Amino acid sequence: MAVYFECFTKTEMTREELFEKSLNIDAHSGSMAESGERAVDGVVTGQIALGEQVTWQAKHFGLPVRMTSEILELDAPRTFTDQQVCGPFKKFHHVHEFFESTTGTLMVDQIHFEAPLGPLGWLAERLVLSWYMPRLIRMRNAYLINSEH
Template sequence: MSLIILHTTINAPLEVCFDLSRSIELHQISTKKSDEKVIAGKMSGLISLHETVTWKARHFGLWLQLTSKVTEYNAPNFFVDEMVSGPFKSFRHEHIFEIKEGHTIMTDRFEFQSPLGFLGKFVNGLFLKSYMEKLLTERNLVIKESAEGDAWRELLSRVEV
């Protein structure tokens, strides 16, 4: 198992950060480099408990599909999505939100296991863990920029309450 932990400080309300992290639209914006698109499950809006989403994206020159499901949910402080099917042997992504000194601290705890046994461990050590950390960091930057600016208003205004 590999573990990535990231902390992002955001000057925006906790609820906005929480909702942006669940936004299907924001996820697609943050993964433009890999041309990630939703192809099944929750197609738009904010993903919630027991909902699934299937993504198709290009990574390492290959088109890959991954389905994840929200398995734990405690708004607006915590949710977990886990891989149901896809290229990893497994993954669990904990999204944790708390207020410290007037700022939202968004913590990602991403634990994954590479496929292919020993070969997967080698690939992970060689580049996969750093690749995944970069993807999460880029996504968090989009969340931060959207929450601290006005982009969140448009993204979340289209959400059914």
């Protein structure tokens, strides 16, 4: 059974600025400094585009993790979707949407993921990943809207 959650982030940035920042590999690496996440294959710096892949390497819970994601859909500056093609999850699908508002931009992250390992994965989803994954997305988004990157 998959986990689904949404994160809502408001900023005074324009939709175009936030959209571009969200596709920037260097900005993502900066936002995940706590876990040492860095791009090690595919697009490893600058902007990632439709059909391109990036492989991330990080440590979460003291364990090394590698995950390759691909940009499956892109409609600038409204939305893009990335999905794991290889990595720790049975499934990982992330839709990023950007809406103009009277005060700037509303970014909505919609994430579906499923852990592997059947009943053990289900337990990990419920006990750890269901709070840990939204925390990572909130950290990433706070970095994006507050950094000069």
